[in-house]
Amino acid sequence: MTMRATVGDRIVVASGVVGGAVRDGVVIGCPHEDGSPPYQVRWSDTGEETLVFPGADTLVQHDGGGTEGTRAPRPEPARALTWDVRVSLLEAAGSTTAEAMLKPGPDVGSLRGVGHARKDPGDAEIPVIGDEVAAARALRRLADALLEQAEQDISAQTGHRAHVHP
Template identity: 50%
Template sequence: MKASVGDRVITVSGTVGTAAREGRVVEPRHLDGSPPFVVEWADTGERSVVFPGPDTVLEHDDGAPPVVPAAAPTAVPHTTWRIQVDVFEHGGHTHAQALLVAPGEDLGAGLDELRSVGQARRAPGDPDLPLVGDELAVGRALRRLASRLLGDAEQDIAHATGEHSHVHA
């Protein structure tokens, strides 16, 4: 989709009952007219940078037919990873176990699941706030899980490239 100054932009809302917006291109950001471009909206007079998506139509000022972006692919390859967290409380102590399951994926050492734990302990003088203990224990379990995943990624990169690697978190 290429735009020129004066081209009409129509963006249909993804929300039912919300009107479409119409505006004019006032500034292409690239010499070839490729997105993004600055649009002045007819309803408010405001200007904004527009990255057109599948809900945007561009009508050229020269009378050329409207340009409608190609539809996005309907099926994008993906894998679903699940995280389950179990929380156990007893006598001012909270334990959380996080389990990551990646069906069909090798998460290191031939595993398709990783486990990590986190703990929290209430000091004798602290108020009894179970939610705080849960948040701390779960946060620690998830942080350990994330650290392990990043460490595994570093090892996989090093193995694939033959060079030491460091992944920034």
């Protein structure tokens, strides 16, 4: 299926790089009558206008079309968020501790997961392995904490005990 857009539609593009920003803009020009790409887009974050050849990481939100009196309701805009996870590691005497912290947003408290790894006394000292094991355990516990928070939030909204499958 070929992507189609018209002037006024919203374009949302996910970053091709881990940790990169999600961008959104408005189609201000569409050179093809059938609505096929490329599109001239004005980006909301910079006001810059560029020619966009959308890929699989692109979403088009249509304006509803039709005349003013018969226009369909405009769809809710896509939400674009970036959550950063910080993993801190401390290694001492063949033992590594990792702490993974997530701060989802200004209205949400931080979540934390801690993981430990210990070197077997007979093994060679290869710090990166302890880092990997401790960090993986911390991230797994952080994921569990995030699922638990989601369950609490769902329960608060519905009034019923919730369970989210991992």
